Amino acid sequence: xxxxxxxxxxxxxxxxxxxxxxxxxxxxxxxxxxxxxxxxxxxxxxxxxxxxxxxxxxxxxxxxxxxxxxxxxxxxxxxxxxxxxxxxxxxxxxxxxxxxxxxxxxxxxxxxxxxxxxxxxxxxxxxxxxxxxxxxxxxxxxxxxxxxxxxxxxxxxxxxxxxxxxxxxxxxxxxxxxxxxxxxxxxxxxxxxxxxxxxxxxxxxxxxxxxxxxxxxxxxxxxxxxxxxxxxxxxxxxxxxxxxxxxxxxxxxxxxxxxxxxxxxxxxxxxxxxxxxxxxxxxxxxxxxxxxxxxxxxxxxxxxxxxxxxxxxxxxx
Amino acid sequence: xxxxxxxxxxxxxxxxxxxxxxxxxxxxxxxxxxxxxxxxxxxxxxxxxxxxxxxxxxxxxxxxxxxxxxxxxxxxxxxxxxxxxxxxxxxxxxxxxxxxxxxxxxxxxxxxxxxxxxxxxxxxxxxxxxxxxxxxxxxxxxxxxxxxxxxxxxxxxxxxxxxxxxxxxxxxxxxxxxxxxxxxxxxxxxxxxxxxxxxxxxxxxxxxxxxxxxxxxxxxxxxxxxxxxxxxxxxxxxxxxxxxxxxxxxxxxxxxxxxxxxxxxxxxxxxxxxxxxxxxxxxxxxxxxxxxxxxxxxxxxxxxxxxxxxxxxxxxxxxxxxxxxxxxxxxxxxxxxxxxxxxxxxxxxxxxxxxxxxxxxxxxxxxxx
Numbered sequence: 001x002x003x004x005x006x007x008x009x010x011x012x013x014x015x016x017x018x019x020x021x022x023x024x025x026x027x028x029x030x031x032x033x034x035x036x037x038x039x040x041x042x043x044x045x046x047x048x049x050x051x052x053x054x055x056x057x058x059x060x061x062x063x064x065x066x067x068x069x070x071x072x073x074x075x076x077x078x079x080x081x082x083x084x085x086x087x088x089x090x091x092x093x094x095x096x097x098x099x100x101x102x103x104x105x106x107x108x109x110x111x112x113x114x115x116x117x118x119x120x121x122x123x124x125x126x127x128x129x130x131x132x133x134x135x136x137x138x139x140x141x142x143x144x145x146x147x148x149x150x151x152x153x154x155x156x157x158x159x160x161x162x163x164x165x166x167x168x169x170x171x172x173x174x175x176x177x178x179x180x181x182x183x184x185x186x187x188x189x190x191x192x193x194x195x196x197x198x199x200x201x202x203x204x205x206x207x208x209x210x211x212x213x214x215x216x217x218x219x220x221x222x223x224x225x226x227x228x229x230x231x232x233x234x235x236x237x238x239x240x241x242x243x244x245x246x247x248x249x250x251x252x253x254x255x256x257x258x259x260x261x262x263x264x265x266x267x268x269x270x271x272x273x274x275x276x277x278x279x280x281x282x283x284x285x286x287x288x289x290x291x292x293x294x295x296x297x298x299x300x301x302x303x304x305x306x307x308x309x310x311x312x313x314x315x316x317x
Numbered sequence: 318x319x320x321x322x323x324x325x326x327x328x329x330x331x332x333x334x335x336x337x338x339x340x341x342x343x344x345x346x347x348x349x350x351x352x353x354x355x356x357x358x359x360x361x362x363x364x365x366x367x368x369x370x371x372x373x374x375x376x377x378x379x380x381x382x383x384x385x386x387x388x389x390x391x392x393x394x395x396x397x398x399x400x401x402x403x404x405x406x407x408x409x410x411x412x413x414x415x416x417x418x419x420x421x422x423x424x425x426x427x428x429x430x431x432x433x434x435x436x437x438x439x440x441x442x443x444x445x446x447x448x449x450x451x452x453x454x455x456x457x458x459x460x461x462x463x464x465x466x467x468x469x470x471x472x473x474x475x476x477x478x479x480x481x482x483x484x485x486x487x488x489x490x491x492x493x494x495x496x497x498x499x500x501x502x503x504x505x506x507x508x509x510x511x512x513x514x515x516x517x518x519x520x521x522x523x524x525x526x527x528x529x530x531x532x533x534x535x536x537x538x539x540x541x542x543x544x545x546x547x548x549x550x551x552x553x554x555x556x557x558x559x560x561x562x563x564x565x566x567x568x569x570x571x572x573x574x575x576x577x578x579x580x581x582x583x584x585x586x587x588x589x590x591x592x593x594x595x596x597x598x599x600x601x602x603x604x605x606x607x608x609x610x611x612x613x614x615x616x617x618x619x620x621x622x623x624x625x626x627x628x629x630x631x632x633x634x635x636x637x638x639x640x641x642x643x644x645x646x647x648x649x650x651x652x653x654x655x656x657x658x659x660x661x662x663x664x665x666x667x668x669x670x671x672x673x674x675x676x677x678x679x680x681x682x683x684x685x686x
Binding site for chain 1: 372374403404405406407408411412414416419420421422423424425433434437438482485
């Protein structure tokens, strides 16, 4: 049976469909993010680095650990010196290891070191921050004073102490020191997020929709997870986007000092550390990993900035 | 017939730095199943706190229900444990809040928010809950409900959001709906629609309503009975018609006089109630309205009037006023003509001019520092 619609009705339906374009808050934010060129560039670099990390064994031309002393200290192809070795695109270090392969493999460590501690930070920081804000009273006091203590301690010093004391224990040996590194970075940096989440939830829980949820009989825990947390998520995401490069940089710093990831596992920090020995002869073993660190750092900063703008509801354009 | 709700001597207080605020001070009332009740009073008189007390939603600290009982369906809400109260909230008693712009969670779709109560209380699964949600949205006249269910609150207008709130309140078929100033945040044309909707749905589902408002015009066409609150107490109880035709409390007279009327001549002046609402930390020792009452006598500031039946009125008409009660000096007063003693009015104005409480309070705060 055909339904009869007058032209007026037809137009009303069309208008309705036009106005009814589905766009969620997150969809909106993503749309804004996509229009931000710097953020997209950052995202592109990050995705490239991630792909390199994932497919490192397939992409890297050499094993990053195998030494070939005969071909040591080769310069990269663009250096234009007589030490350029066509077998080693970006040259080799003093032990004759291929720098390109080592850079590619290093991105694995950097990505993992960026992501795993940040995930830990997210879990610890968000749950403690939410608990403190929502329960208030002595719970809040206890958690926040504990947070203050850790906050007051200089990050790098704390990291150095943990890494220096525990590096040579069984924990420090797990996966070439990676596990210890994850733990140390997470312990140092969850506090900022906990404070952020607490502040967010404190202001959100006074909102009427929380009272409305209570009046509907929603249990406390569910209010926290379903109603408060998604509302607090935007600044949390931004904060996490900035904490990833922070963790990467901390790893590089520690490895550079020599108390980070244990050699021979290649990381950018380790490479700079080892390159320093021959810096007078050839700057490339230091400059190349340094460039990689800077690039990824910059990429995350661009993305973080873009996310902040995209998730800020006041930036409607 | 057993009452659905029986509130006895409810006292809710807030313990603040400046002292104990007697926000609700001995409120008692009953409500039968399917009945509609209006609670009227100016801001700060304890209406909303009464409503929140009924659902035990008073933030504690600083608030606390210190006395009284709230029998709902034969059970005392104040004696239940937290889980039992939660099972009642949204399920047997639902609430509609004042500001629909802020009472919906901005990051959840409309459908998720309405489904929540259904999933929690009626144990529906997602698909069932969604189906019911669409039905509810259709019930409150949301056009193309199926599509709009997946919208976010910011895509809805104020009136539509309040419809969504009503749909949420109705979702579990509650026996009682508390509507706290449901139309205050809406513009007048939408107000009428929302009130109409509430009225019709209440009738259809035989839901009891408590409509809380400062606007006598809103309750006039909506409720069977009206309780007037002042200073944390109920000062007058009557049938809606009776209250408008034959009010028996100077405060109610003042309220009625301060409403503009279409049928009055354009020259007729609106008479405001002079003075300021009582300080609920240290309420007046006698009648709470005495400091602002133009009909006051000496007894008013010395003794506390009880809520009593009033002569020359319907049997269930009660008021808290020495003047209109048996043997009082206002029994035969026609409030339209006699606006009280001009001398007392001047005295009230003078008192307010002399002692602005804000100034006093500000001074007290200064001293504390």
